[in-house]
Amino acid sequence: MPVSSLIRLLLLGMIWGASFLFQRITVPVVGAPFTAAIRIVLSALMLVLVLRLLGRALDLRRQWRAWLWLGTISAALPFLCFAYAARSLPAGYMAVINATVPLLTVIMASIMLRARPSWSKRIGVVVGLLGVGVLARYGSLGMNQQTLIAIGLCFFASTLYAYSSLFIRQRHASVNPLVLAGSSQLGAAIVILPLGLWSLPATWPDPGVIICLLALGLICTGLAYVLYFRLISDVGSEKAVTNTFLVPVFAQLWGALFLHERLTVAGAVGFALVLLAIALVLEFHPWRQRVA
Numbered sequence: 001m002p003v004s005s006l007i008r009l010l011l012l013g014m015i016w017g018a019s020f021l022f023q024r025i026t027v028p029v030v031g032a033p034f035t036a037a038i039r040i041v042l043s044a045l046m047l048v049l050v051l052r053l054l055g056r057a058l059d060l061r062r063q064w065r066a067w068l069w070l071g072t073i074s075a076a077l078p079f080l081c082f083a084y085a086a087r088s089l090p091a092g093y094m095a096v097i098n099a100t101v102p103l104l105t106v107i108m109a110s111i112m113l114r115a116r117p118s119w120s121k122r123i124g125v126v127v128g129l130l131g132v133g134v135l136a137r138y139g140s141l142g143m144n145q146q147t148l149i150a151i152g153l154c155f156f157a158s159t160l161y162a163y164s165s166l167f168i169r170q171r172h173a174s175v176n177p178l179v180l181a182g183s184s185q186l187g188a189a190i191v192i193l194p195l196g197l198w199s200l201p202a203t204w205p206d207p208g209v210i211i212c213l214l215a216l217g218l219i220c221t222g223l224a225y226v227l228y229f230r231l232i233s234d235v236g237s238e239k240a241v242t243n244t245f246l247v248p249v250f251a252q253l254w255g256a257l258f259l260h261e262r263l264t265v266a267g268a269v270g271f272a273l274v275l276l277a278i279a280l281v282l283e284f285h286p287w288r289q290r291v292a
Contacts, residue, residue: 005234012227013246019220020091020098021254022212023083029209030201032083035216037189037196039083040075042217044189047182047225056176058183066171070180071187074164078157080192085157088150090261095251096132096274097154099244102281103128104162112166124280131273134266177232181225244278 026035051058060067085094106121117125172180205213228243248271255261 002234005231008227008231008234009243010246012224012231012243014250015220015224015227016243016247017091017095017250017252018254019216019224020082020086020094020251021258022216022220023086023094024091024255024259025212026205026209026216027083027086029205030213031199032080032087033192033195033199034201035086035213036076036079036083037192037199038213039079039217039221040185040192041189041196042214043221043225044182044185046218046222047178047185050222050226051179051182054178056179058179058186060183060186063183064187067183067187068191069187070164070167070172070184071189072191073160073167074184075188076192078160079188080195081153081157081160085150085153088146089154091255091259092248092252092261092267092271093151094154095248096271097151098158098161099248099274099278100128100132100155101158101161101165102244102278104159105165106281108159108162108166113170118283120280120283124277126277127280128274128277131270131277134270134273177229178226181229185221185225245275248275 023035030038048058058067082094082098103125106117106125110117168180175183231243252261252271
């Protein structure tokens with residue numbers, strides 16, 4: 001992998017890992033609906049501007065219903081779920097559950113597309129579920145109703161991510177990825193904007209919270225999409241998705257540095273199992289490459 005692409009990969013992991021940190025800061029102040037709404041609206045504005053500058057059309061007249069539906073299942077609902085979960089879960093926990101998307105995609109593909117997964121993917125699903133179980137049972141969080149609901153919301157959001165990826169593969173595989181990102185974010189913004197306006201904070205938040213909201217929308221969502229699709233263009237999708245390994249690591253690092261979130265030994269084992277599962281599901285076996 002070229003050095004420039006490696007830098008983009010690391011930067012993307014840092015940015016997406018920071019998104020969970022920013023939600024932990026903004027949600028207690030301005031609420032989950034407003035956090036999710038402003039994140040999507042800012043991202044949509046940025047991506048539409050980028051597409052305008054590149055001279056790419058969104059085909060809104062013919063595809064507006066598709067973009068509304070795709071925006072709902074791929075951004076509006078998942079972002080809202082993670083925002084609500086940020087009230088109870090540390091950043092690292094949310095990131096590691098979000099990292100189960102490849103595992104859930106394998107499961108859903110076998111159901112929806114009747115795709116027969118390889119043994120590596122089957123073992124990866126089992127290892128991933130074991131890792132999540134270790135986190136839930138022996139991690140640093142005490143299990144109560146509020147925590148379980150937050151974990152359930154994260155899994156629901158991750159399931160929507162997995163379903164939307166299969167939906168795109170079936171319905172919109174020929175659409176330019178950046179156009180798809182901008183169109184879906186615009187659709188999500190239209191869907192969630194009324195909820196954001198209805199849940200406007202009663203008082204103007206502190207400058208630090210405003211900066212976090214701007215970073216969440218413009219950097220952790222808008223810029224992250226641009227970096228991600230540039231990475232896909234440079235090194236291909238199989239290498240680009242290896243950023244999945246980095247996001248939980250950086251989320252845990254940012255949470256420990258800025259929010260003093262701690263990780264127990266059992267939690268570290270759970271994290272490691274989930275990352276191993278992702279490697280198996282993505283069939284990322286560096287030891288085989290070295291032997292070859």
